[in-house]
Amino acid sequence: MKEIRIHGRGGQGSVTAAELLAVAAFADGKFSQAFPAFGVERRGAPVQAFTRISDSTIRLRSQIYEPDYVIVQDPTLLEVVDVASGAKDDGIIIINTEFAPETFKLETKATIMTVDATRIALDIIGRPIVNTVLLGAFAGATGEIKPKSIQDAVKERFPGKVGEKNAEAIQKVYDMMMETKA
């Protein structure tokens, strides 16, 4: 089983991203579970959402304490939240930022990867909304999920032009991550 923790701020769509990841993983033939960290939703406050992906039925209902993967939507969170908390040594932390991974001195053995999802989102979608875009980065960085499954899930949730633009941005970020890895 793989466990994913998404850090964001209220209003950035962390919960939606966790849900879309679960939908996409199921489309890929896996079992999945997504749930919010049950906060009192306030715009701008730090929030967390979780996704589990497994080859078999998922029964565990606790929150995620030792994630395989962490997605950080907003680099300002690093000042207020320990995003690396419990991350597995062989895990990956994906941060949305213009800066290189070396910039971030996190206490973790997990691999830090960065992607400027905000710029891609502004270029392609025209708005600085990165929750779906970062799922493309997740697919590229981890290989846990097909980018097409994410694009399909996003297009189903956001039909029409919005979905198409998001799918384009997802592809772009996925390709960038694949290049980084190569």
Add this chain to the structure above:
Amino acid sequence: MAPTRNVNKEKMVVVEGSYSIAHSVKICRPNVISAYPITPQTHIVENLSQFMADGEIPNCEYINVESEFSALSALVGASAVGARSYSATTSQGLELMHEVLFNVSGMRLPVVMTVINRAVSAPINIWNDQQDSISQRDTGWIQLYAEDTQEMADMTAQAFKIAEDKDVLLPAMVCMDGFILSHVYEPVVLLEQDLVDKYLPAYNPEFVLDPKNPKSFGAFADPSTYTEFRFLQEKAMGVALQKIEDAANEFNELFGRYYGGLIDEYDTEDADIIIMAMGSVIGTIKDVIDARRSKGEKVGLLKVRSFRPFPKEAIKKVVKDAKVVVVLDKNISIGLNEGALFTETKSCFYNTKIDVPVVGYMIGHGGRDIPMGTIENIIDEAKDVMSSGIKVESQFTDIREELI
């Protein structure tokens, strides 16, 4: 019957728990829905309102009200004229219904209500425990508790069938953990209309309010007759014990899914330690049991699906040969320092030959997360009870001493 759960991935979709419940309600063909939105039940009524607006629930009236008290009061009238009636609430909303809960059960109206379990104020807390429904224990409603979103969806149809049975005619609460189940996205088979139509016949009550054939419901009962009303309610609960089993078995025959009837068992057959619990913590316990079993430890689980009627005989049969029974409660009777499932489990062994130590843990209050480690600790302490007897009979788990 051996527990079975066919996983049919072809039929599954990944949706929110609240959606799958709302879908089940729609498929059960309700005639009147009345509910007042309250977190974390809100997504259920939003989805139902959407279905209504889209014309997807034929022959149904959605009554908007200004409070939970009114929501359930509206359903008293609706159910009395023979309408299949549904509501959903949680926490403070359920507590506000308290008076009407007695009216519904006393008039023998088979209203079905989803209770999304949430802590009660004060202090205000929107997160999960089961204090809200447990506090309504004696209102004469059937109370069923679900483990995951598939069971929630399926239990909703089962509840209508049980409640409306002419030998039962009692209202039913279908209880499920707030946020943990109401807001989770996971794969689920949404109930199919053709199968539910076979499973759940139209509600056709023998007695209805009808101006052409006037009758009284809930009318005055003086000391010469009131006792018999109470006696008959209790008798109906006794009948419901079997009907709950029947409803689960019939559901399995048609849909191929079974989660137990009154109770369910997991690795109990040779178990020294048996954990008892209700609701979403069941899944976490199963994962811990698998890990312990792989180390050769004889740990099992007794899942209680029906809290009312209380399945005394079923429980006794499962635990009689265990060495320790551990009961987990997401509620407390303050002043007794015990959760309700613990108290009632103990009481059903008294005056019998069963002499098994029973210990209780109050757990997961106000949304306190229950990681696997908490269950691991409880099992370790149960092993101590096996070797050296009970040291603490009932206690809170995971108390933060630094806050006290």
